[in-house]
Amino acid sequence: MTIAPSPVAPATTTDQLLRFENVAMTFPNGTTALSGVSLTVNRGEFVTVVGPSGCGKSTLLRIASGLTPATEGVTQVDTSRIGYVFQDATLLPWRDVQSNVELLAELNGIPKKQRTATAKEAIDLVGLSGFEKHLPKTLSGGMKMRTSLARSLTLNPELFLFDEPFGALDEITRERLNDELIRLFTEQQFAGLFITHSVSEAVYLSTRVIVMSGRPGHIVDEFPVEFPFPRDPDIRFTAEYAELCGKVSHALREGHS
Amino acid sequence: MTTTPPAPPKVRTLARSATVRKAKNRTSTWLPPLLVFLGLIGVWYAITFLVLDEKRRFLMPPPHEVVAAFFDPATFVEIMQALGRTTLVALVGLAFAIVIGVLWAVAMSQAKWVERSLYPYAVVLQCIPILALVPLIGFWFGFEYPARVIVCIMIALFPMVSNTLFGLQSVDPGQRELFQLQRAGRWTILTKLEFPAALPAIFAGMRISAGLAVVGAIVGDFFFRRGEPGLGSLLSTYTARLRSAELFATIFVAALLGVAIFALFGWIGKRVVGKWYDFSAN
Numbered sequence A: 001m002t003i004a005p006s007p008v009a010p011a012t013t014t015d016q017l018l019r020f021e022n023v024a025m026t027f028p029n030g031t032t033a034l035s036g037v038s039l040t041v042n043r044g045e046f047v048t049v050v051g052p053s054g055c056g057k058s059t060l061l062r063i064a065s066g067l068t069p070a071t072e073g074v075t076q077v078d079t080s081r082i083g084y085v086f087q088d089a090t091l092l093p094w095r096d097v098q099s100n101v102e103l104l105a106e107l108n109g110i111p112k113k114q115r116t117a118t119a120k121e122a123i124d125l126v127g128l129s130g131f132e133k134h135l136p137k138t139l140s141g142g143m144k145m146r147t148s149l150a151r152s153l154t155l156n157p158e159l160f161l162f163d164e165p166f167g168a169l170d171e172i173t174r175e176r177l178n179d180e181l182i183r184l185f186t187e188q189q190f191a192g193l194f195i196t197h198s199v200s201e202a203v204y205l206s207t208r209v210i211v212m213s214g215r216p217g218h219i220v221d222e223f224p225v226e227f228p229f230p231r232d233p234d235i236r237f238t239a240e241y242a243e244l245c246g247k248v249s250h251a252l253r254e255g256h257s
Numbered sequence B: 001m002t003t004t005p006p007a008p009p010k011v012r013t014l015a016r017s018a019t020v021r022k023a024k025n026r027t028s029t030w031l032p033p034l035l036v037f038l039g040l041i042g043v044w045y046a047i048t049f050l051v052l053d054e055k056r057r058f059l060m061p062p063p064h065e066v067v068a069a070f071f072d073p074a075t076f077v078e079i080m081q082a083l084g085r086t087t088l089v090a091l092v093g094l095a096f097a098i099v100i101g102v103l104w105a106v107a108m109s110q111a112k113w114v115e116r117s118l119y120p121y122a123v124v125l126q127c128i129p130i131l132a133l134v135p136l137i138g139f140w141f142g143f144e145y146p147a148r149v150i151v152c153i154m155i156a157l158f159p160m161v162s163n164t165l166f167g168l169q170s171v172d173p174g175q176r177e178l179f180q181l182q183r184a185g186r187w188t189i190l191t192k193l194e195f196p197a198a199l200p201a202i203f204a205g206m207r208i209s210a211g212l213a214v215v216g217a218i219v220g221d222f223f224f225r226r227g228e229p230g231l232g233s234l235l236s237t238y239t240a241r242l243r244s245a246e247l248f249a250t251i252f253v254a255a256l257l258g259v260a261i262f263a264l265f266g267w268i269g270k271r272v273v274g275k276w277y278d279f280s281a282n
């Protein structure tokens, strides 16, 4: 297995940012979470992954980020600028919004002045200006998630990994943040790999939906999504959208049994 | 598409209602203990005058005699000087216990094998009756100031070790991974993540240790009784001379010292981490 974050970033040679080939993951306790997963994420793509709980979706992201090495197959990552948004906001409760957003730059040794500016910009991007001095415990769930997003944005990622980031939020906040995310995606030009439990969210956000089976997880189907960006919220009420959601749900049910 | 986050809450109204609530809280926290206190004084008088006959009244002198004894100029000076010495021993012992305890716990948090090697000794320290070691400490370190501080440290150390270790290890795994993803080094993780996250637990430990440090200071003094007398020496002197009113006064001063130090460290903890950490669970 190779993880190759190419240091010289030959951006012009290929559009590919992430490639899994026959990736499998068996944990030391014998649980096989993934088997034979092959998937490529290119520049300009926003790929969403749906699959039953416990099928190895989080594991797939952890492998992509380098947190856990896969036990089999090839994992190739063609950028060193990876953003990773967890299901929880994972903010440090003793730091205010500004300094939470600065954290990653700080860990990378970016000078104070520069990271203050970068963080400020990211905070503006997620619509949190005015809340710089607020501590996490005074923020709503949605605002915490925005802070977490801003924190990853400071890395100016080329590849953005999302592990059910809005799963714990209410419907209205979730839809709002989906639109924010689409705006960021069109403005910031990162590629996304986004995990969700919600078929509707998967279709709404993505250029391609991947459907995974139950454990051991493998890819059972994929659906390109052709709606233009930035997405019009009203596509949710069109027949094509409903049809696509239906197909994804169907594939999900088939893969589950 | 942009969304405007909700406007910051109106601070004024919020603050005012918080104050009202706080004032109410205060009465409800102070009133019941105060009533109990008055009740106890009543029981005390009853025992002194109704249960004990005159010859045995020295076993429990009435509250006003205790107060009078305390404010007798000679006794007052004696007790205050002893209080000063005991407080000094307790604070010095506590300071050592905090430093040693935190370093010990940090060392254990850095590697499983260090923890496996050192934690049993922390537990042993907690389990052996320190009183049994006190004479030995006297032999080795003399019967004066250093020995008292050492007794104090030994009694106050364990809560610092166990609380700090617990705090360092209770860091959220997601936060840990956040640091790992940036390839943060061990020192960075310790100083920017583990240590701040452990602060509430460290302060909780400090509060317990502070109370124990007072116990340690008095116990050491009670046994060694050489050098300048602290509260412990005073207790044994008054007992030996059957000066029960003074004995009671000293006991109360010792109790107040314990409470004051406990409260002081509770307050410091709140000042340092109360802004982001909710202590109200305790």
Ligand SMILES: Nc1ncnc2c1ncn2[C@@H]1O[C@H](COP(=O)(O)OP(=O)(O)OP(=O)(O)O)[C@@H](O)[C@H]1O
Residues within 6 Å of the ligand: A027, A028, A029, A031, A032, A033, A051, A052, A053, A054, A055, A056, A057, A058, A059, A060, A215
């Ligand atoms: N460190 C580990 N050791 C052993 N088994 C693990 C470990 N991490 C995950 N697993 C197992 O691997 C499987 C996949 O886990 P994973 O967290 O990737 O699922 P998921 O698809 O993200 O589920 P969910 O949708 O509920 O978040 C699960 O059965 C889980 O119990």
Ligand SMILES: [Mg+2]
Residues within 6 Å of the ligand: A057, A058, A059, A163
């Ligand atoms: Mg998961």
